[in-house]
Amino acid sequence: MRANLVFLYFISTCMLSSLHYPSAHGQGNSDVSSHAARPEDNRFTVEVLDKKLNEPMELTVLPDSRVIFVERRGNIRLYDPKQNKTRLLAHLPIYLGSEDGLLGVTKDPHFERTNWLYFFYSPAGEKAVQRIARFTMKDDSLLLSSEKVLLEFPLLRACCHSGGSLAFGPDGNLFISAGDNTYPSASSGFAPLDERADRIAFDSQKSAANTDDLRGKILRITPQSDGTYTIPDDNLFPKDGTSGRPEIYTMGNRNPFRISIDPKTSYLYWGEVGPDAGTDSLHRGPKGYDEINQARQAGNFGWPYFIGDNKPYRPYNFATQQSGELFDALAPVNTSVNNTGAKTLPPAQKAFIWYPYLASPEFPEAGEGGRTAMAGPVFYTDQFASAPYSFPPYYDGKLLIYDWMRNWIKAVTMDNQGNYQKMEPFLPTRTFSKPVDMEFGPDGSLYVLEYGTFWKSENEDSQLIRIQYHKNNRRPIARISADKMVGAAPLTVKLSSKGSFDYDKEDSLAFVWKLKDGTVISRNSTATYTFKKPGTQEITLAAIDPSGETAQTTLEVKVGNAPPVVRINTTANRSFYWGKQDIPYQVRVEDQEDDQRTPANLNRTQIRFDYLPQGKDLALLTSTSQSDNGKGGVQGKQLITQSGCTGCHAYDKRTVGPGFIEISQRYLGKNKRQELVDKVQNGGSGNWGEVAMAAHPQLKKEVISEMIDYILTLSDEKKVASLPMTGVVSTGTHGSEGGTYYLTATYTDQGANGIEPLTGRDTLLLRSPIQMAYDADTSHGVMIRKADGRARFTQNDAFIAFRRIDLSQIHSLSIRASASDNIEGTLEIRVNGEKGPVISQKSLSPGSKWVNFDMPIKPMSGFQNLYFIYKTTSKTIGIWQTFDLSAITFRRKSDEE
Numbered sequence: 001m002r003a004n005l006v007f008l009y010f011i012s013t014c015m016l017s018s019l020h021y022p023s024a025h026g027q028g029n030s031d032v033s034s035h036a037a038r039p040e041d042n043r044f045t046v047e048v049l050d051k052k053l054n055e056p057m058e059l060t061v062l063p064d065s066r067v068i069f070v071e072r073r074g075n076i077r078l079y080d081p082k083q084n085k086t087r088l089l090a091h092l093p094i095y096l097g098s099e100d101g102l103l104g105v106t107k108d109p110h111f112e113r114t115n116w117l118y119f120f121y122s123p124a125g126e127k128a129v130q131r132i133a134r135f136t137m138k139d140d141s142l143l144l145s146s147e148k149v150l151l152e153f154p155l156l157r158a159c160c161h162s163g164g165s166l167a168f169g170p171d172g173n174l175f176i177s178a179g180d181n182t183y184p185s186a187s188s189g190f191a192p193l194d195e196r197a198d199r200i201a202f203d204s205q206k207s208a209a210n211t212d213d214l215r216g217k218i219l220r221i222t223p224q225s226d227g228t229y230t231i232p233d234d235n236l237f238p239k240d241g242t243s244g245r246p247e248i249y250t251m252g253n254r255n256p257f258r259i260s261i262d263p264k265t266s267y268l269y270w271g272e273v274g275p276d277a278g279t280d281s282l283h284r285g286p287k288g289y290d291e292i293n294q295a296r297q298a299g300n301f302g303w304p305y306f307i308g309d310n311k312p313y314r315p316y317n318f319a320t321q322q323s324g325e326l327f328d329a330l331a332p333v334n335t336s337v338n339n340t341g342a343k344t345l346p347p348a349q350k351a352f353i354w355y356p357y358l359a360s361p362e363f364p365e366a367g368e369g370g371r372t373a374m375a376g377p378v379f380y381t382d383q384f385a386s387a388p389y390s391f392p393p394y395y396d397g398k399l400l401i402y403d404w405m406r407n408w409i410k411a412v413t414m415d416n417q418g419n420y421q422k423m424e425p426f427l428p429t430r431t432f433s434k435p436v437d438m439e440f441g442p443d444g445s446l447y448v449l450e451y452g453t454f455w456k457s458e459n460e461d462s463q464l465i466r467i468q469y470h471k472n473n474r475r476p477i478a479r480i481s482a483d484k485m486v487g488a489a490p491l492t493v494k495l496s497s498k499g500s501f502d503y504d505k506e507d508s509l510a511f512v513w514k515l516k517d518g519t520v521i522s523r524n525s526t527a528t529y530t531f532k533k534p535g536t537q538e539i540t541l542a543a544i545d546p547s548g549e550t551a552q553t554t555l556e557v558k559v560g561n562a563p564p565v566v567r568i569n570t571t572a573n574r575s576f577y578w579g580k581q582d583i584p585y586q587v588r589v590e591d592q593e594d595d596q597r598t599p600a601n602l603n604r605t606q607i608r609f610d611y612l613p614q615g616k617d618l619a620l621l622t623s624t625s626q627s628d629n630g631k632g633g634v635q636g637k638q639l640i641t642q643s644g645c646t647g648c649h650a651y652d653k654r655t656v657g658p659g660f661i662e663i664s665q666r667y668l669g670k671n672k673r674q675e676l677v678d679k680v681q682n683g684g685s686g687n688w689g690e691v692a693m694a695a696h697p698q699l700k701k702e703v704i705s706e707m708i709d710y711i712l713t714l715s716d717e718k719k720v721a722s723l724p725m726t727g728v729v730s731t732g733t734h735g736s737e738g739g740t741y742y743l744t745a746t747y748t749d750q751g752a753n754g755i756e757p758l759t760g761r762d763t764l765l766l767r768s769p770i771q772m773a774y775d776a777d778t779s780h781g782v783m784i785r786k787a788d789g790r791a792r793f794t795q796n797d798a799f800i801a802f803r804r805i806d807l808s809q810i811h812s813l814s815i816r817a818s819a820s821d822n823i824e825g826t827l828e829i830r831v832n833g834e835k836g837p838v839i840s841q842k843s844l845s846p847g848s849k850w851v852n853f854d855m856p857i858k859p860m861s862g863f864q865n866l867y868f869i870y871k872t873t874s875k876t877i878g879i880w881q882t883f884d885l886s887a888i889t890f891r892r893k894s895d896e897e
Helices: 002-017 030-035 634-643 660-666 673-682 701-716
Strands: 044-051 056-061 067-071 075-080 085-091 102-107 116-121 129-138 141-154 166-168 174-178 217-223 248-251 256-261 268-272 290-295 353-355 373-378 399-403 408-414 420-425 435-440 446-450 463-469 491-496 510-515 520-522 526-531 535-544 550-559 565-569 582-590 605-612 726-730 740-748 759-767 770-772 778-780 782-785 790-793 798-806 810-819 825-831 838-844 851-856 863-872 883-892
Touching (some): 056 446, 067 102, 085 141, 116 166, 141 174, 166 256, 268 399, 491 550, 520 526, 582 740, 660 701
Parallel strands (some): 256 373
Antiparallel strands (some): 044 463, 102 116, 174 217, 256 268, 510 535, 582 726, 605 740, 782 790, 798 863, 825 838
16 A cells, blocks of 8 residues: 555656746846856855845835835835935834734836835734835935825734745736745644644634635736726736626735746746745645746746645644545645635646755755745846946846755756756855845946845844946955954054955055045055944054955954953863873963953853863864853764754744753753654654644754754753862763863953943863874874874875974873885974974884884973974885874873883
């Protein structure tokens, strides 16, 4: 029986996947790009125009290159390129529940004459609707009293899937995306088809598959000058409304979050945010996919009955948990008790591009992991013929798509009929911070809104950026650094433009340093300035090439709070431990603003001692973010960051899902580790309200286990007592060597003069005295061979180096090495560079096979960078005639005795 079901599912899927679009007509000259050379990435510049935005959603670029963008919480903002500033244009009172709010904006096609802007928003008040309204701009202001409400449709509040994107086509028709307004939870990541009483919010058949409902659709209307609208020809249903709402252009949409219209063909493109099932189910249907869709004409795109290339779901009775036969994409039928429209629906159209959490066999370039597909513009060179920053012919006729979760933008190549050919990364060297909308401006620049790391948050990394292409003279690169980024007032800062450069003319840049108010403080490559008043100060560096092309970058300096100085003092060696050893320590804290004598401030010091079985990642261990509580889990924290989990979860607050501390507190003391691992991999719902948590089938269970181990330690964070300011810690308690112990002391001050609290930290990192040569921090002319435990020196002056080594108490190094026949040379140990002083050397006889020898040194105070350099006069040294180094043991005088 199981085999028959698998066979039927496979045959049905294949048959439905064969559906195709009718032939295209009027496609632009997209084949030009196939003969053009791909431009160098360094011909594109990325400029930050505004940052620290509060949930930016959509933008529109005005004919004079001013940019209007909206924030979900109701703010309408205007970026003025002449002043290089953003200001609040207006605020709309909105309903902010779930995913609702101020979601979309677009300009009128004749904005220069009409000054009209259109918005998609959820108005405040008891009336639960989504509204599409028009407002007039006058004298750089938005007249809220000028509102003309074009269209409203009801919704279930506190639900989800709001859509909200707006775009005009070349024929003056306005397209409006609306989500299905359906809870995805309680459906295990499959199609939400719950027809039980009082479960209408869990049935997408009420909206996306309902011909009499505007939700789960992309609408197309023709706005009129009096604020009304008419219905254009060739929408999905007749204008008289007898077969369905005449505004509907596409139906069967789950959450069409970002849409765009091809300016030549009028083809509609959109990203469809898909469901969360991580694996296929014989009884429910296919796993979740995100989609990029192309509509050449009005149609039904299948949700909630089909997904991807028309992979069919099964009817599912949530009361009896029984499944029915696969839905038929050629003749879908909506028999739901919640359906108020036609039962027989138009045939389903398959997606243009579709991809799951795992790597896609059809579209491997999409990658894997979390997914939130969105569609950007189609670019045509001839529409920007005189634009100074127009993209090159290589991108002619290409569609830009992007993924909010995966942080990429890709260019899709199509043939003359609009059929998919390939996709490739756009600016692959840049990681975009949750791109949420993009549009070309009249100067050819691509304007991009980046939402930032956390959903429903005012993110530090949210920003409006401008991407420009430079055909001839490339814009220079401006880089800025300062010796101090924070400190007490007055604060003297030394600034440098080191790293700034010009691709076209070397060493020819001019520089201008300015304060936020425009005051020029220097025209040299460096600058020094003293800030006398507390507060967050901005310094802008402009790098100008001989042709006048200018690049700018800004640095923030926080004045008014000096960072605490924390120091761990010890009489022991600061780099190594020898077996089971007592390490005495004393922690000292100095803070310019805090009184260290008060008990409250004394308690602000946290001292922890922990052990890492593998690795010595000092950057990770000394992270100043709130995280590890002294119980381990550092590796889990790193894996969480790499996996993209922070798109839905923050550390200590709810975003899409619960914060990590909240999760840890719920499961404190419960034996739920394996259950949590399964939920992360397979997805889940119902535990944290109505928000379904996405599946992560691309993550191995052992990786998820590390992440869960870290999260489960967080609930105890405030309960773990700090070690005393003076004390003794002991190593060797883990029964194995090779790992790393670290004693960490942190002090977070109270903040001062409007500057947030700052954390000072010191870490005593102790590793095994036996260091493998292949674990060196850097090398040159050396083959690292971990499989057989060696570093092979293959040329004269080859070296390995270990950084930050404390040589106090160290009297000798025991070396295990091997030399080939006819290889004669000397091993030198130098400090602080290849040309640094020699502190020890040893000649090794040819043919010495894995011998141990000692190299005496004199103890030295402070940290040193140790270089092990092989000097030889042999001409045959190479891959086969070699000097091999295996292990280096750091020895104290007591070890020698």
